[in-house]
Amino acid sequence: MVQKRPDAKMQENAMILITGASGNVGSEVLKQAAAAGLKIRATFQSPVKASKAPTGVEAVIMDYAKPETIRPALKDVEKVFLVGPPARNLPALEGNFVKEVCAAGRTHVVKLSALGGRASLFPSGHRDSEENIEASGLPYTFLRPNGFMQNFVNYSGDTIRTQNAFYGCQGEGAVSLIDLRDVATAAVKVLAATGHEGKSYALTGPEALNNRQVAEKLSRGKKNQLCGSSSGRPQKRYVVRRRSRVVC
Numbered sequence: 178m179v180q181k182r183p184d185a186k187m188q189e190n191a192m193i194l195i196t197g198a199s200g201n202v203g204s205e206v207l208k209q210a211a212a213a214g215l216k217i218r219a220t221f222q223s224p225v226k227a228s229k230a231p232t233g234v235e236a237v238i239m240d241y242a243k244p245e246t247i248r249p250a251l252k253d254v255e256k257v258f259l260v261g262p263p264a265r266n267l268p269a270l271e272g273n274f275v276k277e278v279c280a281a282g283r284t285h286v287v288k289l290s291a292l293g294g295r296a297s298l299f300p301s302g303h304r305d306s307e308e309n310i311e312a313s314g315l316p317y318t319f320l321r322p323n324g325f326m327q328n329f330v331n332y333s334g335d336t337i338r339t340q341n342a343f344y345g346c347q348g349e350g351a352v353s354l355i356d357l358r359d360v361a362t363a364a365v366k367v368l369a370a371t372g373h374e375g376k377s378y379a380l381t382g383p384e385a386l387n388n389r390q391v392a393e394k395l396s397r398g399k400k401n402q403l404c405g406s407s408s409g410r411p412q413k414r415y416v417v418r419r420r421s422r423v424v425c
Contacts, residue, residue, distance in 0.1 A: 192253050193368050195219045196239065196274075197260030199226040201327060202289055205361035206258055206368075207234065213365055220250055241270035247277040251284065256368050259288040261306065268305040275313050285316040285374060287367050289360075292321045292379055307377075318373045320364055322380040325357045329395070343392070351385035 195210060197203035198219035207219050211231045220239035221227035227236035239246045241262060251257075257278065261271040271288075278284050288310060290303040303321075310317045325331075333343035360380055367373045386394070 190216060191255040192216050192218060194250060194254040194257045195260075196250075196258060197262070197289075198230065198236075200260060201325070201331065202357050202360055202364075203258070203260045205358055206364045207231065209358075209361050209365045210368060213369060215365070215369060218250065218254065241273055244273055244277055247274055248281070251277055251281040254281070254284055256285045256287060258364055258368060259286050261289075265302070267302040268309060271306045272309050275310055275315070278315060279313055283316060285318070286310055287318045287320065287364060287373075289364070290319045290321045290377075292323045292381070316374040318367050318375075319377040320360065320367070320380060321377060322355050322357075322360045323382065324352050324354050325360075326354045326382070327357050328354075329391070337395075343388075343395075345388050347388070349387050349389075351387045351390070353381035353383075353385040354391075355380055355382040 193215055195207050198207045199221050210217050211234055218235040219230055220237055230236040237250045239250045261267045290307055307319055336342050363380055
């Protein structure tokens with residue numbers, strides 16, 4: 178987590194751009210930043226999504242693949258919370274954005290990245306994008322969260338409800354999952370203050386858990402027995418009962 182230390186506050190009227198404002202993390206950052214009284218402009222992919230922006234937030238339509246939509250969004254912006262789309266060409270898309278930021282001035286880029294460096298395909302794209310930002314000469318901060326706790330709802334909710342099961346690929350490996358609301362809190366802390374330039378923060382939860390342990394914790398609040406399965410090689414099935422007993 179971000180270390181607690183005194184931070185210098187930004188100028189109160191500084192404009193902050195929050196990209197990906199309708200996404201899981203972006204929407205929470207937008208919510209917390211608005212509650213903190215920050216001056217915000219938020220980007221959305223469509224007018225329908227933009228219409229749901231909180232009161233007082235300036236909403237704009239932006240497409241990473243269309244530089245002409247990026248330029249207006251950056252007008253008078255001093256800090257950016259950069260959330261790229263979950264795409265294989267992430268470095269190229271975020272690269273389009275960074276080029277426009279460079280043209281607009283020395284805007285501080287706070288990038289939502291991922292923990293893991295080049296250990297796998299998904300984080301490797303984020304690291305490529307980080308290197309592009311580093312090479313640009315822009316002030317930056319990288320936030321590198323581990324897996325989100327909310328993934329069990331967003332990706333496993335259906336099987337938990339219909340099969341009393343969830344599936345993963347990490348085998349018996351333990352992951353220090355983090356609540357994305359905590360990621361947003363860290364992001365707002367960085368956006369609202371100075372002193373984080375040139376820094377990278379690994380964001381994790383308080384403990385590393387494997388699928389068995391996650392299933393135990395989920396079972397405490399669920400009436401029916403729940404199964405957790407690792408879909409790696411070989412596949413395993415974990416049965417979680419109401420009283421937190423796990424049967425493999």
